[in-house]
Amino acid sequence: MRLTQDFYGRGVVDVARDLLGKQLVFQANKGLITEVEAYGGPTPRSAIMFGPPGFSYVYFIYGMYHCLNVVCEEQGQGAAVLIRGVRLGDVYLDGPGKICRHLGITRDHNGLNMLTDQTLYITEGKPVSKILATPRIGISRAQDRLWRFVVEG
DNA sequence: CGCGCGATTGTA
DNA sequence: ACAATCGCGCGT
Numbered sequence: 001m002r003l004t005q006d007f008y009g010r011g012v013v014d015v016a017r018d019l020l021g022k023q024l025v026f027q028a029n030k031g032l033i034t035e036v037e038a039y040g041g042p043t044p045r046s047a048i049m050f051g052p053p054g055f056s057y058v059y060f061i062y063g064m065y066h067c068l069n070v071v072c073e074e075q076g077q078g079a080a081v082l083i084r085g086v087r088l089g090d091v092y093l094d095g096p097g098k099i100c101r102h103l104g105i106t107r108d109h110n111g112l113n114m115l116t117d118q119t120l121y122i123t124e125g126k127p128v129s130k131i132l133a134t135p136r137i138g139i140s141r142a143q144d145r146l147w148r149f150v151v152e153g
Numbered sequence: 154c155g156c157g158c159g160a161t162t163g164t165a
Numbered sequence: 166a167c168a169a170t171c172g173c174g175c176g177t
Contacts, residue, residue, distance in 0.1 A: 039160070056162050063170025065174060082160055097161050138160050 001124050005115055008053035012038045012072040014077035016151045017133075019070070023125035024086055025102045032125050035085025037136045038147040039069070041078060048111050050078040054121055058100070058110040065097030068105055068121070070114060071085070084137075104114065129153075 003022065015098050016038040022029050039049075048057045049071055057069040060120055067078040086093045093099045100106070105120075114121040130153075133146040 037160070045159090052165060058171065059160080062161050063159095063172080067160060069160085084160090095161070101162095136160075 002115070003054075003124070004124050005007075005052070005054045007108035008072050008093055010072070012040050012077075012081060012083055013147055015070075015072045016081040016147065017131060019081055019083075019122070019152050020131055020149055021125045023123045024083065025123060026105060026120050028111075029088060029092075031086040031088035031093070032085050033083060033085070033122075034092070034151045035040060035081045035083075036149050037081050037084055037148075038072075039082060040073075046110070049080045051111075054113065054115040056112040056114055056117075058105060058107050060107055061097075066100035066106055067096040068100055068109075083140055084148070112139060 015135045016036045019033050019036050022033050024033055028138060032149050046059055048055060051071060052075045053072050057071050058066055060066055068083045071080050073079040082096055083099060086099050093102050109120055112120050128151045132150045132152055134148045134150065135143045136147060136148045
């Protein structure tokens with residue numbers, strides 16, 4: 001079953017943690033989400049993040065990588081969850097750049113409505129046993145906020 | 154209008 | 166430890 005707008009509309013940290021073990025679907029690919037990070041505030045470069053929850057937010061970084069996020073909370077809040085790890089069968093994609101490169105996700109897929117889109121969305125997956133919370137990777141500020149969540153194992 | 158940096162990754 | 170590589174935000 002596809003995740004609802006109410007799911008994404010909650011606090012971004014709760015959404016991030018609850019996305020672990022959910023199933024990411026892109027075209028013919030399906031994989032379980034194993035690692036995420038929560039983001040919020042005026043930091044991002046895109047306006048998509050400030051729109052309604054449940055939309056994709058794909059940004060281009062370091063001149064060569066794309067990162068896939070899902071917009072959370074109410075419109076205007078500017079919060080999103082970065083998908084950092086996915087397991088497709090026996091293939092582990094550990095890193096936001098690797099996920100998008102492997103699946104072929106680019107900024108062409110920015111701003112898709114994941115509540116209704118036929119190519120990119122998230123469904124219920126497999127419940128996870130234990131969750132680890134750590135500081136986020138690749139940013140120096142707010143190290144006291146444990147907004148990165150990983151499935152143990 | 155030009156400059157420098159960034160939610161990354163692979164190689165040395 | 167660092168290069169690859171480019172769009173955007175900010176400063177001039």
